[in-house]
Amino acid sequence: MTFRAEDTALSRRQFLVASAASCALAQQAQAQAQPAPSIAGSPEADPPTPRPGELLLVCTVNGKPERLSIDPASSLLTVLRQQLGLASVRHGCTDGTCGSCTTLLAGKRVPACLVPAALCHRQEMTTVEGLSEDGSLTAIQAAFLRHGAADCGFCTPGQVVAAHAILQEPLGPEPSALADALCGQACACDKLPQILQALASVRNQRG
């Protein structure tokens, strides 16, 4: 990222937290991201003990108990995608800036690309596949459809997981609170305004 001289004439306004739609950096990272391969890796057979040099990971993913042998250096993203075949967790920027890998870990949204999988031992993870218990659309997914909040769909699973989490987070009183909560969720197709509308509509429904 190069430094532009104009930035030195920054006004008072730039002391404010930037709004969600303004993150050129993250969107650039998103644009450069490779699309996910359409065929997911096959789920691993239960290893009773870890392979040599590996580590046992016992966890729950989308309500299902898992026992995996993992490389200690693997990210949660790698384990979810390659070992559990969950291709909805996107391989985007892999540096924590785009939000296409957003996953719930112990109920909180985290960037799976930077969380070491080994830290998820005895924890519960949820991806977009696990948000709804009966396979029907969740309120936020329905709102995404209503508001046309997806275009190419690359970022959508991460956005839905993030939106789901945001609906459970305490939100500040400031008008930009919902947009600020989307910080770190980039969309190369410029759908953040629609995502924000979808979020706001579900929030208002719930009062």
Added chain:
Amino acid sequence: MQWVRAQSIAEALSHAGPTSRYVGGGLSLSLLLQRGIEQPETLIDLSALPLRQIEGRQGLLRIGSQVRLAELSAHPMVQSLAPLLTDIVRQLATPALRNQATVGGELLERTRCPLFRDPSNPRCNKRTVGSGCAVIDGSEHPGALFGTSASCVAASASELAIGLCAMSAEVTLYSPEGTTERSLPLLALYRSPGSDPSTELTIERTELLTSVTVPVATQQVFGYARLAESPLVPLASCAVMLSVRDQVVVDAKVILGGLTAKPWRAERCEPLIIGQPLASVLSDRVVNAALDGAQPRPASRPLRSLAQQVVREALRRAVEKHAAHRR
């Protein structure tokens, strides 16, 4: 590579050595591991250790190193006794990162110099002393303005550290050699690169940071300002502490970050404020004194104006807080 799930502080320390790293939230470590920039043999997982509490007693706030940044900013005691920390944390990184990042990891994170983190760049004295520095040799990246050396101009990463240094925080450390804890002012934890930029810290990477202790004095007010290219790319930040009695400043601290090799105490600024009426704090003389010690290179010259802007804004906010306080 070996992963150790330490069950006690003693067990964590027993695995520490020259090729080990502690794992807090693992975010910044994971990025460096994936890029081959850090290649530890042992990773020591701290998640089972009892270091995730925030306690307040006798004018002190004690924050465990495993407390997540999101937990820190949302904690009622932090919001009421140290709102500066909530203010800082809510502006840094992203909500998802803040859910996972720990206080210890945030304070001890390595630099975010883009060329340090780029495995295709062979010239980085911080990675290999003597290999050169791609930033100094003509990259457009501005590097830092304060505390740099002829071998490395990387800026230190932690914005939380800027606020904690303004609050005169201390850290508690355990080392594998000693059995008792020791404490150190947070500011003394950081070093300038000098001729050996390989570490940003005055402590060994084998030392375990267990908590941060912050004195909370009611007569102090704080101001914080941050300028960023985007929320993820902070450029400059400043935290100011003012202690005011009868409209006169009796104590002050001005700490600069973002464009500094380590949390940078603007020492020349403070004497110009202390003993002066509060009304005279916001002057060009004070703001310009904060630039004392800057070492601009052609690429970092524009940062001078950013430094002035954050200092002025942080001072203004502190003065404003004081006025609001008295109302």
